[in-house]
Amino acid sequence: xxxxxxxxxxxxxxxKLVDAARQAFGSVGYAAASMDDxxxxxxxxxxxxxxxxxxxxxxxxxVIAEIxxxxxQRLRAISAKAKDPWxxxxxxxxxxxxxxxxxxxxxxxxxxGPAVLGDxxxxxxxxxxxxxxxxxxxxxxxxxxxIDVDPEGAARLLSGAALHAAQWxxxxxxxxxxxxxxxxVFKALLDGLLxxxxxxxxxxx
Numbered sequence: 001x002x003x004x005x006x007x008x009x010x011x012x013x014x015x016k017l018v019d020a021a022r023q024a025f026g027s028v029g030y031a032a033a034s035m036d037d038x039x040x041x042x043x044x045x046x047x048x049x050x051x052x053x054x055x056x057x058x059x060x061x062x063v064i065a066e067i068x069x070x071x072x073q074r075l076r077a078i079s080a081k082a083k084d085p086w087x088x089x090x091x092x093x094x095x096x097x098x099x100x101x102x103x104x105x106x107x108x109x110x111x112x113g114p115a116v117l118g119d120x121x122x123x124x125x126x127x128x129x130x131x132x133x134x135x136x137x138x139x140x141x142x143x144x145x146x147i148d149v150d151p152e153g154a155a156r157l158l159s160g161a162a163l164h165a166a167q168w169x170x171x172x173x174x175x176x177x178x179x180x181x182x183x184x185v186f187k188a189l190l191d192g193l194l195x196x197x198x199x200x201x202x203x204x205x
Contacts (some may be wrong), residue, residue, distance in 0.1 A: 130156055
């Protein structure tokens with residue numbers, strides 16, 4: 001059998017740890033997840049965890065980064081299916097809020113993440129969200145979909161509102177009912193940006 005490159009072996013070890021931790025964090029939560037249990041489940045040791053992630057907190061960051069990347073891919077796919085850029089923008093934002101109903105996202109990203117890693121608005125993923133939303137709003141403004149509003153300012157306010165809506169849902173006693181309330185209000189906020197009766201120059205999808 002050919003000797004496997006060290007880089008490939010390290011990547012495999014890292015992936016095993018993230019997968020095992022993700023399952024543990026998703027099923028019992030960060031606080032109750034035992035490092036010994038999930039490293040053993042991956043056929044690895046605590047030493048491997050410390051080498052790759054520093055500590056349990058570092059591993060949580062890696063798990064959240066993986067989930068966040070998957071969420072972004074799903075949201076882009078949702079946006080791409082819409083009939084026009086504005087509808088895509090609305091659908092993407094509403095879908096993000098509704099993802100807080102999913103058990104894994106609810107527990108790991110929306111509840112344990114902020115409790116362990118601090119305010120999500122300071123995470124690198126939120127900075128990327130602000131940048132992406134700013135570009136979307138700039139394009140929507142240029143194509144005549146929305147009113148003359150500062151794209152970055154609107155992006156920061158809307159992304160913050162979406163984030164807080166998702167956390168509201170994740171921590172609610174009745175997440176499903178709270179989600180419906182949050183979505184209704186968020187749609188009203190978005191409607192305030194739309195130019196009523198305008199004929200946008202943006203291409204239809």
